[in-house]
Amino acid sequence: MKTLKITAMVVLVCVMSAFTLIKTHAGYHVGDVAADFSLKNVNNKKVALADYKDAKGFIVIFTCNHCPYAKAYEDRIIALDKKYKKLGYPVIAINPNNPTIQPADSFDLMQERAKEKGFTFPYLFDEGQKIYPVYGATKTPHVYVLEKTKAGNVVKYIGAIDDNYSDETAVKTKYVENAVDALLKGQEVPVKTTKAIGCSIKA
Known part of the structure; x- marks a missing residue:
């Protein structure tokens, strides 16, 4: 009987630990407050969100050099900035x-x-791959629109830049632009989450 109790306790601890791990690494959801970071920029200087004293928010984009999806969006990312x-x-x-x-x-x-x-924007290196799991990014590109509030940088949109990575001229819905435009007007973001389309993150 004692052995069964010990076994049950061990199983319970394992289940709780697994749940905690999943919860810890599930990433952000809309409404969560995103933690700041300090990462090396391509100019060898560290950049943190706290450096932007006058910002109203941020368009945080996980992207990379090699991915064809990321490359297809580079000009659009520059235009967003x-x-x-x-x-x-x-x-x-x-x-x-x-x-x-x-x-x-x-x-x-x-x-x-x-x-x-x-x-025209900072291009930061997530050395040791410590930041992207906190955010929950899975693709390149993967976007998080944050609004600066008294409570911190609140996640307002997560997902794709728009609805057509391969042909910019065929884009019908600009998710990120619509989200930021709404925030600038003090309105609710019309579409809060979409599926990020891109290459899987190489960790």
Whole structure:
């Protein structure tokens, strides 16, 4: 009887531990407060959300060098930054990939890509792959629109940039633009979550 009780307790502890692990690594949902980070930019300087004192929020995009989906969106990401940075919602791009698994996403090649494309936004390296699991990102690109509030940076939208990665001219719904436009007007985000379409994160 004593053995059965001990076995039951061990099973219960294991189940609770597994649940805690899943909950811890499930990532953010709309309404959650996103933690800040401090990551190295391609200019070798650390960048944190707290550095942007006058920002109203952020367009955090997990992206990378090698993924064809990420490449297809590069010009659109630059356009998002140019349009919304001056309105208080700058783009913060983060490369979540492990360069030992995907060498094309090394920090040196990030610097080259940023220069080649003329990135107007920080392009940060998630060294050790510590930040993307906290957010719950699974793809490149994967977007998190955050609104700065007294409670912190609240997640307002998660998902894709728009509804057509392969053909910008055929886009019907611009999810990120619609989300930020709504926030700037003090309105509810019309579509709060969509499925991120892209390459799986290489960790």
